[in-house]
Amino acid sequence: MDFGVPNRTLDFRQELKSTLSAAETRRLLQAVHQRDDGMDGDVRELYRHLGRAGILAPSWPAEYGGRDGDFTETVVLLEELVRHGIPQSLYYISVQIVGSLILQSGTPEQKRTLLPRLASGDLTACILFTEPEHGSDLASITTRATREPGGKGWVVNGRKTYNLKSAYADVALCAVRTDESESRYQGISLFLVPMSTAGVSVRPLPSLADEQFHDIALVDVRVGSEALFGAAGQGWSLITRMFAAERSGLDYYVRARHWLGLAARSLTAPDGEDGDVRGGQAAEFARHRARLDASRLLTCRALQHLQEDRPDISDASLAKWHCSETAQAISWWSLDALGSQVIEPGFETGGSALEAAYREAPGLTISGGASEVLLDIVTGARLLEDVETGG
Ligand SMILES: Cc1cc2nc3c(=O)[nH]c(=O)nc-3n(C[C@H](O)[C@H](O)[C@H](O)COP(=O)(O)OP(=O)(O)OC[C@H]3O[C@@H](n4cnc5c(N)ncnc54)[C@H](O)[C@@H]3O)c2cc1C
Known part of the structure; x- marks a missing residue:
């Protein structure tokens, strides 16, 4: 595997640093943080600003609002967004998850109409998969879509929960059952439901983390046939593909x-030597640093597979498991090592960010696939292979 960073990616990082630290970006970011309820703010104006700068979908083809780049540009974009304190989850869901699925599997019409708007920050998306009784076992979902008489469109009924960013999303990628069949994996379909459609109601749910969850009721939601994403009843393979991203x-x-x-x-x-780490934390810091390097390699491998149009769900599951477990361990270690000083007024270097990370940490190993489920997928895919080859 060669993950050498191309020169154009290095240039892109410089461009990002200058765009993300520019006065207008900082002003819009400050406006996001000025919410007084302590929850995550509305980032859409900031994203539109970044979209106009042309940085949001670097690895997409230029005809869809991208820059014809490769996955290394996506990696440096995310690194710089986070380093500059820009909330990235609405962006990540909209462009990197829903947008990437449309790029890989959408119709020419869906690509032409939706991708440029996602890349410009003009359109945002959320994911409505989880239901009150069905999370890991997604094939058991009970939200239903039935064909309208005459076959012109569909009527969706059900309830979705624990979704992020739905209050700020224009469109939802929604998993529903469209027919009963012998196999639980057949008969599931994906729809792109405009969140402004009559019958969609969004209720915020409290969360330990800054980002709130939502509970979505779908009551007689009527959508046209163009809202169907992929073939009716064949949504499972698209869901698996989306999971790889x-x-x-x-x-x-x-x-x-x-x-x-x-x-x-x-x-x-x-006042210590360069690199002197206080409180006997040096060894633990080094362990986390090594885990981070492994995380980056696993992430790059998963992204490279996607770029080469050969998504691998077991490699992706391994990457998500490792990265989320590492992130959780680092968050908890940071607070253990630094103690309550991070919440004291005047704490200078990112204290509130580490405190927020501590509250976010429990959800990291659940969102996007719980760790136990991911390990199960890896074992299913690798155990036999390793037994046969002897490792
Ligand atoms: C921060 C965050 C963001 C989220 N964002 C979204 C979103 O935007 N959209 C959306 O649709 N959903 C979202 N979710 C929901 C998430 O996808 C589900 O929480 C997740 O799939 C687990 O489902 P569950 O909560 O029903 O738990 P369950 O599936 O009930 O699992 C509970 C526990 O049982 C374990 N378990 C379950 N099945 C197995 C198994 N086969 N083998 C071993 N152990 C098992 C799990 O690992 C877990 O520890 C989000 C969740 C979080 C925490």
Whole structure:
């Protein structure tokens, strides 16, 4: 595997640094943080600003609003967004998960109409998969879509929960059952449901983390036949494909890297030798640093597979498992090592970010596939292979 960074990616990082630290970007970011309820703010204006700068979909073809780049540009984009304090989850869901699925599997019409708007920050998306009784076992979903008489469109009924960013999303990628069949994996379909459609109601749910969850009721939601994504009843293969993108681990790795950087700055004695780490934390810091390097390699491998149009769900599951477990461990270690000083007024280097990370940490190993389920997928795919080859 060669993950050497091309020169154009290095140039892109410089461009990003200048765009993300520009006065207008900082002003829009400040407006996001000025919410007084402590929850995550509305980032859409900021994304439109970044979309106009042409940086949001670097690895997409130029005809769809991208820059004809490769996955290394996506990696540096996420690294820089997080480093500059720009909330990335609405962006990640919209462009890197839903957008990437449309790019790989959408019709020419869906690509032409949706991708440029996603790349410009003009259109945002959320994912409505999980239901109150069905999370890991997604094939058991009970939300239904039935054909309208005359076959012109569909009527969707059901309830979705624990989704992020739905209050700010224009369109939802929604998994539903369209017919009963012998196999649980048949008869599931994906729809792109405009969130403004009559019958869609969004209720915020409290969360330990800053980002709130939502509970979505879908009551007699009427959508046209163009809302169907992929063939009716054949949604499972698209979901698996989407998981390969959602589980690249990239969004976990970049947060972990940022948190370790913040902790390292605080743990380095100001008057000590270069790299002197306080409180006997040096060995643990090095262990986390090694885990982070492994996270980056696993993420890059998963993204490279996607770029080469050979998504591998077991490699992606391994990447997401490793990156999320590492991010969680770094977050908890940071607070253990730094103690309550991070919430004291005047704490200088990213204290509030580390405190927020601590509250976010429990969800990291559940969102996008719980760790136990991911390990199960890896074992299913690798055990026999390793037994046969002897390792
Ligand atoms: C931060 C966050 C963001 C999220 N964002 C979204 C979103 O945008 N859209 C959306 O649709 N959903 C979202 N979810 C929901 C998420 O996809 C589900 O929480 C997840 O799939 C687990 O489902 P569950 O909560 O029903 O738990 P369950 O499936 O009930 O699992 C509970 C526990 O049982 C274990 N378990 C389950 N099955 C097995 C098995 N086969 N083998 C071994 N152990 C098993 C799990 O590992 C877990 O520890 C989000 C969740 C979080 C935490």
